[in-house]
Amino acid sequence: MSDTVIVKCNVLNAVQSQEIIALKDRIKQLKEELMDAKNKHAALVADVVLYDDRGERIKRLEEAGDVLLRDNDDMANINQWLKAKEAKP
Numbered sequence: 001m002s003d004t005v006i007v008k009c010n011v012l013n014a015v016q017s018q019e020i021i022a023l024k025d026r027i028k029q030l031k032e033e034l035m036d037a038k039n040k041h042a043a044l045v046a047d048v049v050l051y052d053d054r055g056e057r058i059k060r061l062e063e064a065g066d067v068l069l070r071d072n073d074d075m076a077n078i079n080q081w082l083k084a085k086e087a088k089p
Helices: 003-070 075-086
Strands: none
Touching: 003 075
């Protein structure tokens, strides 16, 4: 093999090595971005579950309050309960 061919092969090998290093760095960066996205997704899912749980809890409390009021003749308590239900966020 001539010296020219050897030099060209060495140059190509060096260029490919640099490209491989750059691609490995890009893969590492993409993996980090993917982990960040997965963490954000998990946090959003947890928020949705918590929100749903709160809604169910509020519904159960309202139903319990309604049952208690049916057994109570005190108009002050009834009016207070109705105002509280109307003021929910």
